[in-house]
Amino acid sequence: MEEGRPGGIIVSILRLVGAVAIPIVGFLILWATFDFLRDADANRFLVVGVAIVVGVGGVFFLYWGMNRVVDFLSPRYREGVRPYVFVGPALVILAVFLIYPVLNTILVSFKDNRSESFVGLDNFRFVFTDPGMLRAIRNTFGWIVIVPLVGVSIGLAFATLADRLRRGEAIAKSMIFLPMAISFAGASITWRLIYNFRPQGFGSNIGLLNGVMLGLGQDPVRWLDFKPWNNLMLMVIMIWMQTGFAMVVLSAAIKSIPDEILEAARIDGASELQVFRRIIVPSILPTIAVVTTYMVINAMKVFDIVFVMGSPETRGTEVIAERMIDWFFINNHDGRGAAIAVILFIAIIPVMIVNIRRFREEEAIR
Amino acid sequence: MSVAEPVAPPSAPAAPRRAPDEARGGGWFVRIAVLVIVILWLIPTVGVLITSFRPEALVNSTGWWTALAHPFRAAEWTFENYRLALDAGGLGNAFLNSLAVALPATVIPIAIAAFAAYAFSWMDFRGRYVMFIGVVALLVVPLQMALIPILRLYNNGATVGRLIVFPDLDLVGTFLGVWLAHTGFGLPLAVYLLRNYIGSLPSSIIESARIDGADHFTIFWRLIIPLSVPALAAFAIFQFLWVWNDLLVAYIFLGGTQQNRVLTIALANLVGSRGENWQLLTAAAFISMALPLVVFFALQKYFVRGLTAGAVKG
Numbered sequence: 001m002e003e004g005r006p007g008g009i010i011v012s013i014l015r016l017v018g019a020v021a022i023p024i025v026g027f028l029i030l031w032a033t034f035d036f037l038r039d040a041d042a043n044r045f046l047v048v049g050v051a052i053v054v055g056v057g058g059v060f061f062l063y064w065g066m067n068r069v070v071d072f073l074s075p076r077y078r079e080g081v082r083p084y085v086f087v088g089p090a091l092v093i094l095a096v097f098l099i100y101p102v103l104n105t106i107l108v109s110f111k112d113n114r115s116e117s118f119v120g121l122d123n124f125r126f127v128f129t130d131p132g133m134l135r136a137i138r139n140t141f142g143w144i145v146i147v148p149l150v151g152v153s154i155g156l157a158f159a160t161l162a163d164r165l166r167r168g169e170a171i172a173k174s175m176i177f178l179p180m181a182i183s184f185a186g187a188s189i190t191w192r193l194i195y196n197f198r199p200q201g202f203g204s205n206i207g208l209l210n211g212v213m214l215g216l217g218q219d220p221v222r223w224l225d226f227k228p229w230n231n232l233m234l235m236v237i238m239i240w241m242q243t244g245f246a247m248v249v250l251s252a253a254i255k256s257i258p259d260e261i262l263e264a265a266r267i268d269g270a271s272e273l274q275v276f277r278r279i280i281v282p283s284i285l286p287t288i289a290v291v292t293t294y295m296v297i298n299a300m301k302v303f304d305i306v307f308v309m310g311s312p313e314t315r316g317t318e319v320i321a322e323r324m325i326d327w328f329f330i331n332n333h334d335g336r337g338a339a340i341a342v343i344l345f346i347a348i349i350p351v352m353i354v355n356i357r358r359f360r361e362e363e364a365i366r
Numbered sequence: 367m368s369v370a371e372p373v374a375p376p377s378a379p380a381a382p383r384r385a386p387d388e389a390r391g392g393g394w395f396v397r398i399a400v401l402v403i404v405i406l407w408l409i410p411t412v413g414v415l416i417t418s419f420r421p422e423a424l425v426n427s428t429g430w431w432t433a434l435a436h437p438f439r440a441a442e443w444t445f446e447n448y449r450l451a452l453d454a455g456g457l458g459n460a461f462l463n464s465l466a467v468a469l470p471a472t473v474i475p476i477a478i479a480a481f482a483a484y485a486f487s488w489m490d491f492r493g494r495y496v497m498f499i500g501v502v503a504l505l506v507v508p509l510q511m512a513l514i515p516i517l518r519l520y521n522n523g524a525t526v527g528r529l530i531v532f533p534d535l536d537l538v539g540t541f542l543g544v545w546l547a548h549t550g551f552g553l554p555l556a557v558y559l560l561r562n563y564i565g566s567l568p569s570s571i572i573e574s575a576r577i578d579g580a581d582h583f584t585i586f587w588r589l590i591i592p593l594s595v596p597a598l599a600a601f602a603i604f605q606f607l608w609v610w611n612d613l614l615v616a617y618i619f620l621g622g623t624q625q626n627r628v629l630t631i632a633l634a635n636l637v638g639s640r641g642e643n644w645q646l647l648t649a650a651a652f653i654s655m656a657l658p659l660v661v662f663f664a665l666q667k668y669f670v671r672g673l674t675a676g677a678v679k680g
């Protein structure tokens with residue numbers, strides 16, 4: 001676009017300046033402010049207050065200022081530079097916090113435990129031979145199949161059923177959605193209470209699941225040590241937390257199906273099950289795909305649940321992201337941690353391609 | 367949500383969207399099925415809530431569900447656990463730290479993403495499509511992958527040859543370091559959601575504003591931001607819940623010290639140190655859930671609308 005014109009280089013330079021100026025100046029202001037506050041051992045309210053004023057007001061003011069600077073440019077360059085002032089800061093931050101780490105991790109994955117000298121493919125050999133890693137790969141595979149499958153199924157069923165309620169639909173839906181607002185740390189306490197086990201003679205069993213077992217006249221079970229089903233026990237927690245998301249999005253899609261189509265089918269004598277299978281499911285198939293993709297990515301990256309519920313190695317509940325943190329922070333082997341991260345990233349790439357392809361189709365429709 | 371929809375008098379159903387008729391079958395089946403799923407989903411939370419109000423001796427000798435048999439016996443209930451959790455558990459300070467992390471880490475990415483989303487939607491420049499695809503692609507970078515390189519960046523800075531690209535600013539253990547990290551991790555989703563919303567606003571509005579002589583900045587500030595409040599609110603809730611509930615990022619960039627730790631870390635520490643003190647753990651868990659639940663119930667209409675605007679394309 002600009003190569004043919006004189007001053008193409010100037011425009012490029014101006015664009016670069018426009019893109020990096022806001023993040024750098026903004027960062028320096030924040031840093032200077034908080035360097036001062038840190039020394040003063042400031043109280044939290046003050047820090048939060050200043051942060052919001054500087055963070056929000058400051059960010060906005062910077063954009064405004066840069067926009068004014070662009071106005072002073074000669075009209076020839078002006079509209080060529082302005083978009084970069086708007087987009088640039090986001091791109092710079094993404095480059096520092098996401099793109100650079102990905103490249104850096106790939107580099108480190110070929111290095112040794114202190115990321116000093118290159119060791120070739122040793123770390124990757126480790127990833128595919130270590131028994132703990134192999135279990136982690138197997139378990140993660142279970143997570144990405146079972147969690148989306150069960151979550152989307154229950155979400156779809158519930159969305160369809162709740163759509164028929166005469167009243168109370170909103171309340172019923174928000175009850176399913178509620179666990180989304182809870183942290184993994186909070187959820188782990190919640191579910192430890194459910195799976196709680198006490199051996200004979202060490203107090204009564206206060207865990208709900210073992211309470212049910214006792215009520216049925218069975219012996220209490222050590223749920224979280226019960227291989228390999230303990231993996232399933234952990235998956236239940238994620239299903240509990242994420243079904244609400246699937247349900248809400250699917251419910252919105254179901255409501256966007258025109259009533260006339262459904263009524264016409266019913267008048268023609270279709271049963272409710274047929275309406276569901278032949279009309280509802282096909283019309284919301286794209287949404288089902290979106291939700292499933294989202295849940296697959298989340299299941300692939302699952303870490304917190306396994307980590308907070310404890311002792312994945314002795315219980316055989318390792319997953320890939322948990323192994324990565326374990327090798328980075330507990331075993332302090334940077335190379336192996338990075339290699340696991342790279343494998344995880346490569347595994348997600350196909351999902352990413354699907355994501356982009358879908359986005360392009362949407363753009364084509366617009 | 368239920369507040370927004372006035373309950374109709376029973377004699378005149380307020381024109382339900384899809385007139386449900388019993389003849390369609392499943393009137394009772396639907397109600398019972400919905401009720402069963404709702405109860406199943408609520409049991410874990412209810413268990414925590416009830417346990418947190420029971421005295422220690424009872425918590426350890428009987429299951430929480432036994433309290434349901436005699437809910438009005440005063441000896442069965444106590445507030446002591448909450449007092450203990452706030453004082454002994456150190457949750458009061460952790461609560462403030464969580465706020466200090468979560469509020470700025472919510473608003474900063476929104477401000478930056480809104481400008482980018484506007485440019486991607488309504489400004490004309492080369493490579494905007496490719497850049498946007500790049501941002502969408504970054505949605506799948508596992509957060510855990512970015513932690514170590516950023517930690518190194520914070521600790522040592524980065525140089526290319528002798529040129530300092532990123533100065534060593536000693537950001538570890540500072541709130542600023544956590545805000546920036548959360549901003550970086552939250553941006554792809556923020557840009558994606560906001561771009562979907564802002565891009566779907568009618569172009570006639572923007573064009574007529576331009577004909578009237580408004581520049582991009584004025585259009586953005588006076589027109590786009592007010593029109594995008596639902597999407598901005600949706601992302602704000604999403605990001606707030608995510609940051610508030612995050613353990614890993616806060617742990618790595620802010621640390622687990624008594625002074626700096628956020629609620630989730632305090633909670634995880636309690637699980638480690640007092641794993642069988644259920645009355646204390648459940649009270650602590652409920653303290654950590656309180657604010658997100660309030661935010662969620664107060665604003666869930668926006669939340670749902672924003673999520674579905676991003677994921678469901680009509």
